[in-house]
Amino acid sequence: MNKKDNTNKLLKKDKKILLSHGDGGLKTSELINDLIIKYLGNDILNKLEDSSVINIEGKKIAYTTDSFTVKPLFFRGGDIGKLSVCGTINDLVCSGAIPIALSLGLIIEEGFEIESLEKIIKSISKTSKNVNVPIITGDTKVVEKNSIDKLFINTSGIGIVDDNIEITPRKIKPKDKVIINGTIAEHGIAVLTSRDEFNFKTNIKSDCAPLLSLVNNILSVSKNIHAIRDATRGGIASVLNEFADIAKIKIEINEENIPIRKQTLAVCEFLGLDPLYIANEGKILIFVSPEDSEKVLESMKSHKYGKKSEIIGEVKEHSERGIVILNTKIGTKRIIDSFYSEQFPRIC
Amino acid sequence: MKNRVKNIKELTKEIKKISLSLGKINIMEICGTHTMAIGKYGLRQLLPENINLISGPGCPVCVTPTADIDSVIDLVLNNNIILYSFGDLLKVPGSKMSLIEAKSINPKIKICYSPLDALDFAINNPSKKIVFVAIGFETTAPLTASIIKKVFDLKLKNLFIYNTHKLVPPAILFLLNSNKKIKVDAFLCPGHVCAVIGSKPFEFISQNFKKPAVISGFGAEDILSSILMILLQLKENKPKTEIQYKTVVKEHGNLVALDFINDVFRPKNSNWRGIGEIPDSGLEIQEKYSYYDAKKVFNIIEKPVEEPKNCQCGNILQGIIKPFQCKLFGKDCIPESPVGPCMVSSEGTCAAYFKYEKYSKSYIS
Numbered sequence: 001m002n003k004k005d006n007t008n009k010l011l012k013k014d015k016k017i018l019l020s021h022g023d024g025g026l027k028t029s030e031l032i033n034d035l036i037i038k039y040l041g042n043d044i045l046n047k048l049e050d051s052s053v054i055n056i057e058g059k060k061i062a063y064t065t066d067s068f069t070v071k072p073l074f075f076r077g078g079d080i081g082k083l084s085v086c087g088t089i090n091d092l093v094c095s096g097a098i099p100i101a102l103s104l105g106l107i108i109e110e111g112f113e114i115e116s117l118e119k120i121i122k123s124i125s126k127t128s129k130n131v132n133v134p135i136i137t138g139d140t141k142v143v144e145k146n147s148i149d150k151l152f153i154n155t156s157g158i159g160i161v162d163d164n165i166e167i168t169p170r171k172i173k174p175k176d177k178v179i180i181n182g183t184i185a186e187h188g189i190a191v192l193t194s195r196d197e198f199n200f201k202t203n204i205k206s207d208c209a210p211l212l213s214l215v216n217n218i219l220s221v222s223k224n225i226h227a228i229r230d231a232t233r234g235g236i237a238s239v240l241n242e243f244a245d246i247a248k249i250k251i252e253i254n255e256e257n258i259p260i261r262k263q264t265l266a267v268c269e270f271l272g273l274d275p276l277y278i279a280n281e282g283k284i285l286i287f288v289s290p291e292d293s294e295k296v297l298e299s300m301k302s303h304k305y306g307k308k309s310e311i312i313g314e315v316k317e318h319s320e321r322g323i324v325i326l327n328t329k330i331g332t333k334r335i336i337d338s339f340y341s342e343q344f345p346r347i348c
Numbered sequence: 349m350k351n352r353v354k355n356i357k358e359l360t361k362e363i364k365k366i367s368l369s370l371g372k373i374n375i376m377e378i379c380g381t382h383t384m385a386i387g388k389y390g391l392r393q394l395l396p397e398n399i400n401l402i403s404g405p406g407c408p409v410c411v412t413p414t415a416d417i418d419s420v421i422d423l424v425l426n427n428n429i430i431l432y433s434f435g436d437l438l439k440v441p442g443s444k445m446s447l448i449e450a451k452s453i454n455p456k457i458k459i460c461y462s463p464l465d466a467l468d469f470a471i472n473n474p475s476k477k478i479v480f481v482a483i484g485f486e487t488t489a490p491l492t493a494s495i496i497k498k499v500f501d502l503k504l505k506n507l508f509i510y511n512t513h514k515l516v517p518p519a520i521l522f523l524l525n526s527n528k529k530i531k532v533d534a535f536l537c538p539g540h541v542c543a544v545i546g547s548k549p550f551e552f553i554s555q556n557f558k559k560p561a562v563i564s565g566f567g568a569e570d571i572l573s574s575i576l577m578i579l580l581q582l583k584e585n586k587p588k589t590e591i592q593y594k595t596v597v598k599e600h601g602n603l604v605a606l607d608f609i610n611d612v613f614r615p616k617n618s619n620w621r622g623i624g625e626i627p628d629s630g631l632e633i634q635e636k637y638s639y640y641d642a643k644k645v646f647n648i649i650e651k652p653v654e655e656p657k658n659c660q661c662g663n664i665l666q667g668i669i670k671p672f673q674c675k676l677f678g679k680d681c682i683p684e685s686p687v688g689p690c691m692v693s694s695e696g697t698c699a700a701y702f703k704y705e706k707y708s709k710s711y712i713s
Contacts, residue, residue, distance in 0.1 A: 014449075016449070016452040016453075017452065018448055018449060018451075018452050019448065019451070019452075020439075020448065020684065025684055026682075026684040026685070027684060198461065200461070271461070272694055328389060328390055329352075329353065330352070330353055330356045330389060330390075330394075330568050331353065331356070331357075331394075332389060332390025332391070332393045332394060333390055333393065334387065334388065334389075334390045334704045334705070335703070335704055335705070335706065337702070337703050337704075337706075
């Protein structure tokens with residue numbers, strides 16, 4: 001969930017839910033603040049973290065949930081099943097938790113091919129076995145034809161957080177380095193260009209991957225990891241802005257250090273999209289003390305999901321209004337804003 | 349990349365050197381894609397203080413009148429049709445609602461990247477009526493024309509075009525002839541438009557008005573090179589219409605594309621949002637193809653509407669004020685809740701300033 005400035009104006013104006021209420025931008029945060037927080041808010045929920053950590057009889061338990069509506073269900077590099085496991089695993093590990101178990105809720109449209117469903121369940125099985133996090137409870141519902149588009153999935157997950165670990169953007173400090181575990185913008189472009197109605201084909205694959213062992217590795221080499229976040233909907237621009245707002249800091253990112261494949265960049269340029277705002281499903285941003293940054297980078301580079309890791313920037317001074325600056329390749333500076341210039345429904 | 353950075357440093361140095369011998373120079377970048385590129389690359393930071401870049405009327409979504417948005421919304425809400433539109437148009441506020449709000453009432457509004465999507469759908473669904481909202485300048489008009497010719501040849505009966513195409517040179521002529529408050533010394537002309545129409549249609553700028561005009565590409569180097577070409581012309585006091593974007597733009601344009609336009613359309617007067625009616629600045633579908641003209645088929649009568657109160661899009665589109673000078677900018681008018689179209693479009697001047705430069709004075713040091 002995202003937390004942003006809440007002006008409370010637009011929700012009063014909107015009489016109906018629009019697609020933009022689901023894009024992760026300003027209208028999404030209004031929906032969350034004006035309805036969800038208004039009626040359901042409490043100390044834990046109000047933090048709006050990807051996972052919430054609660055204390056149960058002395059143990060720190062992380063708990064998260066996510067729903068998946070991606071269209072198409074099968075795309076280059078993954079499918080809704082793999083996505084629904086990776087997404088929840090990644091939300092847990094970004095709070096420093098070791099995932100223990102997942103739930104699986106399926107909402108299926110009448111008439112959906114059982115063969116496709118089997119493929120998706122097999123993909124869920126394979127992904128969850130790979131990371132050794134079992135599905136331990138679940139639910140299935142079937143709804144009339146045309147009530148939903150084929151299949152929606154919800155997964156929840158729980159994990160245990162070590163007593164000594166506290167990963168939260170509130171701990172980010174000036175001089176922290178910002179590291180990413182590889183090339184950006186591949187999931188969004190892969191899904192978008194896998195759509196039938198999209199007459200534009202590429203070979204770009206989704207980066208969808210579970211990052212449990214990568215995060216475990218870095219937590220074991222450094223005690224100074226302050227914050228981690230998976231850069232999904234809204235891309236790295238949204239995570240950087242969210243962290244800048246929460247920690248009240250200025251972050252500077254160097255364009256020449258941001259890893260991106262030439263092909264992804266070419267597609268983005270052709271379609272007029274900014275890759276900083278495009279969704280990833282296997283990329284995390286890590287904020288770490290400068291003295292540990294090199295060894296964390298080294299650890300990441302030795303992992304299969306981090307070979308192209310780079311230090312892409314650093315935290316500058318305290319700033320009441322969170323702000324993210326891009327140092328461009330040609331030596332100028334510009335804002336990386338939190339708003340989305342593009343809107344793609346159902347990317348995850 | 350290293351070469352590019354080196355070139356940019358040299359260009360910047362050269363621009364600074366020449367600008368010393370010149371007074372304040374206002375250069376209008378006509379095209380919205382240039383406006384976005386200038387913000388994205390932070391080019392203003394590289395220019396000396398006396399070189400002032402002003403945005404012009406070159407964003408098609410921004411110059412589309414509210415009446416057109418209202419008509420398209422009426423069309424989709426009151427007829428059993430499927431509407432295909434470019435995404436940019438969806439958030440533009442009409443007088444009652446935007447297309448994205450209309451979509452929550454009637455989901456038969458599809459976002460497309462190309463009119464070919466609408467054509468494919470029409471071919472595969474002969475029992476359904478489809479309307480494509482054709483928007484854009486000379487750049488997109490050939491594609492619309494090719495679709496119209498295609499449906500004509502295929503004798504399709506179910507794809508119609510809501511046509512709002514506009515032409516750039518007549519709008520620039522209109523601005524130069526009007527007594528507006530801003531003084532424009534030179535023009536950075538649109539590379540993509542000129543790829544279709546060539547450089548000739550912009551020659552009046554240098555021949556009749558004695559102002560430099562350079563047709564520019566869209567990279568940082570292209571834009572800086574074009575600015576340098578303009579400054580050199582000013583220094584030598586020899587205004588001409590030059591092509592910087594030579595890899596793409598030819599003097600006579602793309603003859604095949606021009607044939608498509610001329611076969612399907614003819615010029616007519618057209619309303620530009622915030623500016624008013626400009627002679628011969630629009631394209632009308634020729635009689636031969638009128639079966640596919642959605643305005644005629646669905647009997648659309650444009651109702652005049654007032655522009656939103658305090659919205660300065662008209663003045664911004666003509667370079668009379670900059671976005672920061674609009675009272676609504678960044679307060680009541682933001683990309684997710686826009687008042688005027690310049691804040692909505694991915695090529696809009698206000699959207700470019702809001703996205704890349706809104707804190708520039710206070711935060712970028």
